[in-house]
Amino acid sequence: MPKEKKFAELFKELEDITQKFEDTTESDLDTSVKEFEHGLEIAQELKDRLQGIELRVKKIQAKYQQKNTYV
Amino acid sequence: MPAVGRMSATWRNSFTMTEELHIKPISVSECVELVRTTLQSVVGELTVYGEVSELQRRSGGSLLFFSLKDATSYLRCFMLEHELKTEISDGMEIRVTGYPSLFKKNSGFHLRVKRIELIGEGALQKQLELTKKKLEKEGVFAQQRKRALPRFPEHIGIITSEDAAAFTDVRRVLSNRWPYAVVTLVPSQVQGAPAIKQLIQAFDRMENDVQPDIIILTRGGGSLEDLQSFNSEELARRIFSTKIPVVVGVGHERDWTIADLVADIRAATPSNAAELSTPVRDDIFLQIEALVETNTHVLRKSIDAHAHELYRSITTLSASMKSTLRRVEQSIARAEIYGSHLLDRLRAVDEKISHSAHLLTNALSSHITTIHERYKSLRKLLMSVSPQAVLRRGYSITRRNGKIIRSSKSVREHDILKTTLSDGEIESEVT
Numbered sequence: 244m245p246k247e248k249k250f251a252e253l254f255k256e257l258e259d260i261t262q263k264f265e266d267t268t269e270s271d272l273d274t275s276v277k278e279f280e281h282g283l284e285i286a287q288e289l290k291d292r293l294q295g296i297e298l299r300v301k302k303i304q305a306k307y308q309q310k311n312t313y314v
Numbered sequence: 315m316p317a318v319g320r321m322s323a324t325w326r327n328s329f330t331m332t333e334e335l336h337i338k339p340i341s342v343s344e345c346v347e348l349v350r351t352t353l354q355s356v357v358g359e360l361t362v363y364g365e366v367s368e369l370q371r372r373s374g375g376s377l378l379f380f381s382l383k384d385a386t387s388y389l390r391c392f393m394l395e396h397e398l399k400t401e402i403s404d405g406m407e408i409r410v411t412g413y414p415s416l417f418k419k420n421s422g423f424h425l426r427v428k429r430i431e432l433i434g435e436g437a438l439q440k441q442l443e444l445t446k447k448k449l450e451k452e453g454v455f456a457q458q459r460k461r462a463l464p465r466f467p468e469h470i471g472i473i474t475s476e477d478a479a480a481f482t483d484v485r486r487v488l489s490n491r492w493p494y495a496v497v498t499l500v501p502s503q504v505q506g507a508p509a510i511k512q513l514i515q516a517f518d519r520m521e522n523d524v525q526p527d528i529i530i531l532t533r534g535g536g537s538l539e540d541l542q543s544f545n546s547e548e549l550a551r552r553i554f555s556t557k558i559p560v561v562v563g564v565g566h567e568r569d570w571t572i573a574d575l576v577a578d579i580r581a582a583t584p585s586n587a588a589e590l591s592t593p594v595r596d597d598i599f600l601q602i603e604a605l606v607e608t609n610t611h612v613l614r615k616s617i618d619a620h621a622h623e624l625y626r627s628i629t630t631l632s633a634s635m636k637s638t639l640r641r642v643e644q645s646i647a648r649a650e651i652y653g654s655h656l657l658d659r660l661r662a663v664d665e666k667i668s669h670s671a672h673l674l675t676n677a678l679s680s681h682i683t684t685i686h687e688r689y690k691s692l693r694k695l696l697m698s699v700s701p702q703a704v705l706r707r708g709y710s711i712t713r714r715n716g717k718i719i720r721s722s723k724s725v726r727e728h729d730i731l732k733t734t735l736s737d738g739e740i741e742s743e744v745t
Binding site: 257272276289 | 602
């Protein structure tokens with residue numbers, strides 16, 4: 244399974260699509276619609292990732308290399 | 315006198331003892347060494363406080379000489395440069411720990427210093443200025459080396475004391491703003507003797523194992539003495555060499571530390587450090603919506619433009635079709651008129667052809683009759699002049715070997731002759 248894209252990468256992709264939309268004089272509607280749909284998918288993915296999460300905090304001891312997880 | 319005798323005896327005794335002790339003379343260096351080791355074993359380690367004076371560096375700066383003084387005395391001190399962890403200068407109040415010793419060469423008495431501590435706000439402030447100046451000169455605080463923070467940190471490392479209010483503050487702010495990040499705390503004391511070592515270890519751990527997107531180094535405010543570890547040159551150099559961007563947030567806004575100056579981002583407080591490290595989740599939601607909205611708007615515009623283009627095309631096409639249709643109709647109408655003329659002309663031509671054909675037929679037939687008549691008369695004539703007709707009148711033709719005999723003299727006895735009559739042939743022999 245390919246590595247999941249980072250939030251920043253996805254966000255950048257969405258921004259790039261938007262930039263392209265704003266800049267281009269692309270008259271091929273098929274391509275535009277495909278790009279638009281791709282943008283929607285990314286936006287949804289980003290929103291899904293942000294929704295309903297709580298901060299996760301881990302503690303790592305520098306000296307004894309102990310690892311505890313608590314929220 | 316017994317008293318004198320006693321005294322004398324005592325003196326003699328002590329003399330004898332000395333004589334016995336130094337029974338074997340020793341060299342100068344042995345003497346210096348003996349006194350040095352005796353001093354160290356008898357006096358041992360000392361902590362002495364006083365004001366620094368006559369600070370000197372020798373052998374390319376690797377050896378450090380200075381005196382500690384108070385109102386009445388000077389104490390010569392010596393240490394190695396690399397053992398010096400804080401900057402000192404003349405006039406600073408310090409506390410040194412070391413042991414008494416003698417220089418081998420001139421048996422000069424001094425304190426072999428192992429550790430220096432600054433005492434009093436004045437000394438600390440002075441030391442802070444010195445460290446700042448030194449690091450500034452080396453470019454440790456240079457703006458151009460400061461790195462930008464990632465826009466969307468997914469992993470934030472925090473170095474602070476676990477029980478500190480600073481950690482609670484940072485955690486609260488991160489939780490409110492950007493809970494998307496995973497936070498890893500590497501606890502460390504932030505003041506007291508082991509703080510510097512622990513903080514440096516924590517940076518090692520962050521860089522080697524945790525590898526977050528951002529490191530937040532934070533603690534609450536405090537006195538200059540409390541903040542000593544954050545003002546240490548060692549920690550400053552460790553922050554400087556860290557490959558991950560570092561945000562430092564210490565206490566209240568009025569405090570500044572060396573760690574602040576070397577950080578990629580300097581925050582006013584622990585909460586501010588968390589704020590500067592993260593975006594706000596709700597803002598990002600809005601931004602995503604705005605991007606989608608822009609795309610929708612652009613696409614709608616594009617679709618409208620296409621629809622308009624299409625409508626225009628249809629209108630143009632329809633107009634062009636209509637005009638073509640009209641032209642075709644006109645052509646048909648013209649063709650109909652022209653066609654009827656043509657038909658009349660065709661009919662006339664046809665009649666002409668029929669007429670001509672009739673004339674031709676008549677002419678041919680009379681011609682044929684004439685030819686036929688002529689043929690019949692010619693045939694009759696021919697019949698009348700043919701050898702057959704002559705034979706029928708009683709003449710005959712005699713041949714020998716196919717050749718006509720025209721004279722009786724041309725035949726001889728035993729010749730076989732063939733005579734043709736009108737109704738047959740006779741073969742005969744000449745006798």
